[in-house]
Structure formats: structure tokens, C-alpha cells
Amino acid sequence: MKYKDGVVFWGKVSYNGTFHLVELKEEMQYAAREMDQISREETNNEIIIVSAIEGKHSPTSKHPEGLAIDVRSWIYRDAEKQVLLRRWNMKLNPDWDYDTRKGKKNYDIILENPGEKNEHFHIEYDPR
Ligand SMILES: [Zn+2]
Numbered sequence: 001m002k003y004k005d006g007v008v009f010w011g012k013v014s015y016n017g018t019f020h021l022v023e024l025k026e027e028m029q030y031a032a033r034e035m036d037q038i039s040r041e042e043t044n045n046e047i048i049i050v051s052a053i054e055g056k057h058s059p060t061s062k063h064p065e066g067l068a069i070d071v072r073s074w075i076y077r078d079a080e081k082q083v084l085l086r087r088w089n090m091k092l093n094p095d096w097d098y099d100t101r102k103g104k105k106n107y108d109i110i111l112e113n114p115g116e117k118n119e120h121f122h123i124e125y126d127p128r
Contacts, residue, residue, distance in 0.1 A: 001032060001033070001036040001046050001047055001048075001049065002046050002047070002048045002049070003048070003049050004048060004049065004050040004051075004072070006054070007049055007050065007051060007052050007054070008052055008053050008054040009023065009024040009052050009053065010022070010023040010024065010053070011023075011053065011054075013053050013054065013064045015064040020064065022053045022064060022065060022066045023053070023066050024052050024053060024066045024069070025065075025066045025067055025125065027067065027106075027125040028052075028066065028067060028068065028069055028123070028124075028125060031069070031092055031107060031123055031125070032047065032049065032069060032123075034088075034091050034092060035047050035071065035084075035088050035091075035092075035123070038084065038087045038088060038091060039084060042080065042083055042084060042087065043076060043080050043084070045075055045076065047071050047072075048071065048072040048075065049069050049070070049071055049072075050070045050071065050072050050120060051063065051069065051070035051120075052066075052068075052069050053065075053066050055070075062124040062125070062126065067124055067125045067126070068122065068123065068124035068125070069122075069123050069124075070112075070120045070121065070122050070123075071120060071121040071123065072120060072121075073111060073119050073120050073121050074119065081111060084121075085109060085111060085121075086098055088109050088123075089107075089109055092106060092107045092109065092123075093105050093106050093107055093109075104127070104128075105126075105127070105128060106125065106126075106127045107123055107124065107125055107126070108122070108123070108124050108126055109121065109122075109123050110122045110123075
């Protein structure tokens with residue numbers, strides 16, 4: 001597992017007009033470990049975390065709560081991205097069916113802005 005320079009896993013984050021002491025939650029640390037393992041098996045690449053608790057995100061973002069990470073996607077070929085989305089979902093959402101999108105879901109695992117310059121994987125813990 002690698003990290004882009006500047007990625008923050010623990011510290012004070014400003015949101016909703018005040019500072020909060022935040023750390024990347026165990027649920028996300030677990031997800032990152034499992035995703036890294038699968039990425040190395042499928043592509044020989046370690047995952048590269050490009051954002052954790054820091055950075056500019058949408059107002060409803062889970063990043064400032066320590067419940068989301070972004071992972072670099074351009075290091076993978078398109079077919080690899082699809083394989084990773086499937087395998088990461090199967091591992092982290094064992095009670096959710098990737099094809100029918102039915103069942104209980106723990107994590108949202110999304111390729112954001114596919115094909116664009118700011119494309120990345122966004123993974124957040126949001127059980128429902
Ligand atoms: Zn994100």
C-alpha cells in the first residue's frame with residue numbers, strides 16, 4: 001500500500017464551521033488492506049491512497065469523518081478496473097450481489113468521473 005504525499009490519516013479537520021479530531025476509522029483501514037491484497041493479486045500493483053481525511057470534498061462527504069478514502073485509478077487498465085470493482089465489492093460487501101445490486105451493503109465502491117482527468121476510486125463505509 002502506498003500513499004500520495006500529503007495524505008492525512010489522523011488529525012484536526014475543519015468541517016461544518018469547526019474543527020474535529022478525526023482518524024481514519026478501522027472499517028476503512030480494513031478495507032484498504034483487503035483492497036491492496038486483491039490489487040496485488042490481480043494486477044501486481046499496490047493500491048495508492050490519494051486522499052483520506054483531508055482535502056476538498058462534497059458537503060455530504062464521509063472523508064472528514066474518517067469513513068472514506070480515494071484510490072488512484074489511472075495505474076490500472078480499463079479491464080482491470082472492472083475486475084477490481086467486482087472483487088472489492090465481493091470481499092467488502094459479502095451480503096450484497098454485485099450483478100443484481102441487491103442485499104445488504106457495507107461499503108460504496110465507486111469509480112468516480114470515469115474517463116476524466118480526476119478519475120479515481122472512492123470507497124466509503126456506509127452500511128445500509
Ligand atoms: Zn472520495
